[in-house]
Amino acid sequence: MSQYVPWSSQPLEGWAERYATGRFIDLDGRKTHYIERGEGEPLILIHGFFYDSFLWQRNIDALATRFKVHAIDLWGCGYSTREPLEYGYALFAGQLRAFMDAKGIARASLLGQSMGAGTAIRFCVEHRERVDKLLFVSAAGMPNPLPPMAKFFNLPVIGEFFLGLKTDAIRKKALTDVFIHDASLATDAYFEQVTRAQKILGSNQSGLRMQRNAFFDTLEPDIRRLGALQVPIQLVWGRQDKAIPLARGEAMHALLPGSRLEVLDPAGHVSNFEQADRFNALALAFLGE
Numbered sequence: 001m002s003q004y005v006p007w008s009s010q011p012l013e014g015w016a017e018r019y020a021t022g023r024f025i026d027l028d029g030r031k032t033h034y035i036e037r038g039e040g041e042p043l044i045l046i047h048g049f050f051y052d053s054f055l056w057q058r059n060i061d062a063l064a065t066r067f068k069v070h071a072i073d074l075w076g077c078g079y080s081t082r083e084p085l086e087y088g089y090a091l092f093a094g095q096l097r098a099f100m101d102a103k104g105i106a107r108a109s110l111l112g113q114s115m116g117a118g119t120a121i122r123f124c125v126e127h128r129e130r131v132d133k134l135l136f137v138s139a140a141g142m143p144n145p146l147p148p149m150a151k152f153f154n155l156p157v158i159g160e161f162f163l164g165l166k167t168d169a170i171r172k173k174a175l176t177d178v179f180i181h182d183a184s185l186a187t188d189a190y191f192e193q194v195t196r197a198q199k200i201l202g203s204n205q206s207g208l209r210m211q212r213n214a215f216f217d218t219l220e221p222d223i224r225r226l227g228a229l230q231v232p233i234q235l236v237w238g239r240q241d242k243a244i245p246l247a248r249g250e251a252m253h254a255l256l257p258g259s260r261l262e263v264l265d266p267a268g269h270v271s272n273f274e275q276a277d278r279f280n281a282l283a284l285a286f287l288g289e
Contacts, residue, residue: 006166008204012082015200020079022053022071027098033079034099035071038064041132042105043287045071046096048114048140049210050179051270052078052197055113058276059283066288067109072099073197074119076210082202088215089122096123100130109287113137113272114244115210118219124231125222133232133287137272137279138241141219142248146211147178154212163204171195181240181268223255233259234286236279238267260286 012031016024022035035053037060045063047055053071056063063069073080074092085091096119100108109132112120117139124131146154153159162170172191176183197203226233233256237249246263253261262282267274272283 004166005199007163007171007198008201010199010201012079012200012202015197016079019196022073022079024079025099025102027095027102030075030081030083030095031079032075032081032095032099033073035060035069037061037069038067040067042108043067043069044096044100044105044108044110045069046092046110046112046116046119047071047074047077048112048116048138048269049216050174050207051113051194054078054193054196055270055273057193057273059272059280062280063111063283063287066284070099070103070105070108072096074116076203076206078197079200082200082206084205084209086213087206087210088213089118089219092119093123093126096120097127097130106130107132109133109135111135111137111283111287112139114140114269115216117141118216121219121222121226124229125225128229128231131231133234135234135236135283135286137236138238138244138249138269139235139252140216140244141223142217142244142252143220144217144244144248146216147243149174149177150211153208159208159211160204163208168195171198178243179269180274181238181242181266182274185274220255223252227256227259230258232286232289234282235259235261236271236282237261237263238269238271238274239263239265240267241269241271243269
């Protein structure tokens with residue numbers, strides 16, 4: 001039996017050398033890991049909370065048949081830098097802008113899930129001229145109570161203690177209680193790949209800081225502004241989403257004139273994974289119009 005590796009314990013450089021599958025770029029003095037595939041018009045994929053660029057593992061190859069796809073790891077996540085930063089949409093939108101500048105991408109379509117969709121909303125409101133289309137999976141931004149588990153981990157000291165325990169059980173419960181509707185899809189292999197980068201030193205601190213900064217559901221003013229910018233927008237929601245219920249998607253849809261809302265059933269918070277074939281066909285149709 002292989003030795004158990006504690007959470008938030010491994011040096012970033014060594015763990016990335018061992019497991020990272022993409023490339024690295026320095027942005028504003030901070031390392032960003034990203035996966036790049038395909039040829040064509042640029043499409044940037046932005047993951048949500050708890051995940052990293054692995055979120056798109058069942059989508060990226062299909063999308064790369066038509067587009068130049070870049071799937072980035074936001075700071076504090078995946079194999080990107082860990083620092084005690086002021087995590088929030090302003091930071092992540094700045095990272096996205098710096099990435100596009102460094103890669104010479106003048107305009108791109110943005111595909112974001114949850115917190116990643118919130119990042120795309122903030123970026124588009126600030127830089128409309130750099131966005132072609134927006135595709136959101138269970139987008140964060142509308143007022144939405146935190147799941148009970150998240151509230152528990154936001155308690156001082158409590159979160160640090162439980163996330164530091166030598167067990168997979170807590171994160172496995174989060175995966176099936178909050179993110180995945182069909183628990184049979186949350187196999188041991190899938191769990192290992194989703195959470196592998198959370199072994200990197202500083203991961204517990206960055207994750208707790210993101211949650212405790214309480215920015216996920218603060219974008220209603222930005223969403224109203226986005227609705228006036230005439231951007232093609234496709235919303236995708238899992239009918240059984242527990243983290244950001246479908247009602248929040250319907251409310252967002254109502255604030256975005258001309259947007260489309262597609263409900264995938266059965267699926268939870270990561271419907272792009274649970275209903276990958278349907279999602280990929282929908283995404284290619286919308287982005288390729």
